Amino acid sequence: MIPWPQRQTLPASAEALRSEVRAFLVAHPPAAAADVRARSWMGFDAAFSQALGERGWVGLTLPTQYGGGGGSAFDRYVILEELLAAGAPVSAHWIADRQSAPLLLRFGSDSQRRELLPRICAGELYFCIGMSEPGAGSDLASVSTRAVPNDQGWLLNGSKLWTTNADRCHYMIALARTSGQHGDRQQGLSQLLVDLSLPGITIRPIRDLAGDAHFNEVFFDNVQLPHDALIGAEGDGWQQVTAELAFERSGPERILSAMALLECWCDWLRLCEADTGDQRTLGELVSRLAVLRSLSLSITAQLAQGQSPVIPAALVKDLGTTFEQDIPAMLADQIGRRGGEHGRVELMRTLAYTSIIAPTYSLRGGTREILRGLIARGMGLR
Amino acid sequence: MTDSVFLDSIQPLFQDIHAHFTSQPDLNPQAAWDELVQSGFLRLLLPESAEGAGLSVAEALPVLMAAGYWALPLPYVETALLYAALPDALADAIDGNLALAVGTCGPGEPAQPLRLGLHCLDALVTAKDGGITVAPVSGDVEQGWRLQGEVTPLSQVLDIRLLGTAAECLQLAGAMQRVLELTVDYANTRQQFGRPIGKYQALQQQISVMTGHCHSAVMAAQLAAGGMQRSNTGLSLDHHRVAAACGMIKAACQPVVSTAHAVHGAIGVTEEYELHHYTRRLLAGRLAGGSESRWFEQVGQACLDSGASVFDFTLANLS
Structure with a gap:
């Protein structure tokens, strides 16, 4: 059985950061239009990330010796939820802050940490995640990108797909086969640090259905990596990736993706006469948000204690992305219920964008169906 | 279940009542109630000065939830919360260890506890004329309950329906x-x-979804407990927090019942197997005091009236 969640409220020291983040957002305001703020995750703004880094809010939980803020996971939670609720453009430093830096801190060599972590914390160095491939999506263990050891280090060949921001990042952390055969599954995989400026790398942006280009295909043609490109131990890539995903699957970003739409609708409701149907829908969504946030904080508490709650995090992600997807689905019905009397243009644009992009919420970071398999295993089935 | 010395000490009694109620079944409700009175657990939320254990609702939550876990057909949680909510007004009742529940009791109408299937009631706390009253009742679960004696108005102000x-x-x-x-x-x-x-x-996916509903409900119970603070004057209810939590728990009832029965197949709909005691309770409990829509409407109205953003309303009232 998955352990029952334990409610965790934010410590006062973390709560105190909230007003500081709001003041920062006054000085560095996100876009005014809700349909732009709805792209928060995909808003790439290096100047914003550097300003955040100067404030000490990138790599907040990393030790000060590596340029980090030495703060708690709860401090980081408050900053993230404030940035996301405001629709701030967090995409540039996002992956490095959330996953790559904790991964390097835990598994990286001392020189990797000393060289990379301070620049991540400054909001200057951006990372992408090289996991998915043309033939390896949910079945991640079937990656066929291969790094062969040679006298200069590792020779990398293969390709990655759906790599968010590869065209604008400095480094990729790639999962590649370093020993054994293709059919060996989880054995023989390693994580490698790939400097994306190296010769032999081709990056092609892929335009999404909303007209944005945030993900890419990345090709490696005899890319020579140095010896110290290896992160952690050779062959431990699968365990490292699994641990990394606990960071990816439980944070406020799995709850707040559709907040710009929900806020825009709520503003609009105050201008028209909200009836009990509107109130019920709003009340359900607010109540779900409250419980989800509490569940997410309970995972944060476990991460803060150094645990790796992979399966509880998968459970929160499944609930969170379902909530995020229900927002446009329910609001389309609520808005449309009024017949031809539609909401204002900004609301309709935000609804259209959120509705068409919402299917990705339960794809990125592990599909819903895969997560539910994990949850079932955590419950003692199979 | 959460570790709790209080839970460890009362759980054997809950389990015993459960066994007599569900599997044997030969429960003597009055004898079971007397044992609960003997245990002192009715006073779990009262201060030590009133011979209580002085627990907050959040601290007592493992015990209160265990009453549901063991399908107690007795007003234990109701009584413990009402003792905490109305300590001065109910001083006499507390001395007599009366079994209480929230309900309605109009003139000439049967007394109706908010919760169905309750054994062993001495009095209902009801909302009346903008205040609350204690109405002594007699009867049993089969015959129903009737007003029996004088109604006592209480001076205390409390949203009794929300508490129930x-x-x-x-x-x-x-x-x-x-x-x-x-x-x-x-x-x-x-x-x-x-x-x-x-x-x-196919079953794994359904049970995973069901797990999500159950975890949400358990977290919602913790949120609600955090919104029920006891002081010298009784229990104060943080309306929005408790209403939102109740809405979430009620919304989980139907999907949990549906999946539980789907997985169990035919054995789940037999009288002998214990599942129906729980699923019947979940279906009735979803309605008791109002279904999820009733509570969600109130939360949505409060959010709109606040003038704050959805996010700020949540932080201020539901965190």
């Missing part, structure tokens, strides 16, 4: 914990096509 609904919801969350355990156990045990049915993806 919360008392029910904390128990429903405990009941969902039990239903999830029963369902997983059955899926791992029952074999078809040569392997446990829990090995099939």
Whole structure:
């Protein structure tokens, strides 16, 4: 059985950061239009990330010796939820802050940490995640990108797909086969640090259905990596990736993706006469948000204690992305219920964008169906 | 279940009542109630100066949810919360260890506890004329309850319907914990096509969704408990927090019942197997005091009236 969640409220020291983040957002305001703020995750703004880094809010939980803020996971939670609720453009430093830096801190060599972590914390160095491939999506263990050891280090060949921001990042952390055969599954995989400026790398942006280009295909043609490109131990890539995903699957970003739409609708409701149907829908969504946030904080508490709650995090992600997807689905019905009397243009644009992009919420970071398999295993089935 | 010395000490009695109620079944409700009175656990939330244990609702939550987990057909949680909510007004009743519940009791109408299937009631606390009253009742679960004696108005101000609904919801969350355990156990045990049915993806996906509902309900119960603060004057209810939590727990009832029965197949609809005690309770409990829509409407109205953003309303009222 998955352990029952334990409610965790934010410590006062973390709560105190909230007003500081709001003041920062006054000085560095996100876009005014809700349909732009709805792209928060995909808003790439290096100047914003550097300003955040100067404030000490990138790599907040990393030790000060590596340029980090030495703060708690709860401090980081408050900053993230404030940035996301405001629709701030967090995409540039996002992956490095959330996953790559904790991964390097835990598994990286001392020189990797000393060289990379301070620049991540400054909001200057951006990372992408090289996991998915043309033939390896949910079945991640079937990656066929291969790094062969040679006298200069590792020779990398293969390709990655759906790599968010590869065209604008400095480094990729790639999962590649370093020993054994293709059919060996989880054995023989390693994580490698790939400097994306190296010769032999081709990056092609892929335009999404909303007209944005945030993900890419990345090709490696005899890319020579140095010896110290290896992160952690050779062959431990699968365990490292699994641990990394606990960071990816439980944070406020799995709850707040559709907040710009929900806020825009709520503003609009105050201008028209909200009836009990509107109130019920709003009340359900607010109540779900409250419980989800509490569940997410309970995972944060476990991460803060150094645990790796992979399966509880998968459970929160499944609930969170379902909530995020229900927002446009329910609001389309609520808005449309009024017949031809539609909401204002900004609301309709935000609804259209959120509705068409919402299917990705339960794809990125592990599909819903895969997560539910994990949850079932955590419950003692199979 | 959460570790708790209080839970460890009362759980054997809950389990014993459960066994006599569900599997034997030969429960003597009055004898079971007397044992609960003897245990002192009715006073769990009263201060030590009133011979209580002085627990906050949040601290007592494992015990309160366990009453639902063991399907107690007695007004234990209701009584413990009402003792905490109305200590001065009910001083006499507390001395007599009366069994209380929230309900309605209009003139010439049957007395109706908010929760169905309750044994052993001495009095109902009811809302009346903008205030609350204590109405002594007699009867039993089959014949129904009738007003028996003088109604006593109380000076205390309390949203009694919300309190009664919360008392029910904390128990429903405990009941969902039990239903999830029963369902997983059955899926791992029952074999078809040569392997446990829990090995099939179709069932795994359904049980995963059910797990999400149950975890949400358990967290909602903790949120509600955090919104019920006891002071010298009684229990103050943080309306929005408790209403939102009740809405979430009620919204989980139907999907949890549906999946539990789907996984159990025909055995789940027999009188002999214990599942129906829980699913009946979840279906009735969803309605008791108002279904999820009633509470969601109130939360949505409050959010609109606040003038704050959805996010700020949530932080200020529901965190």
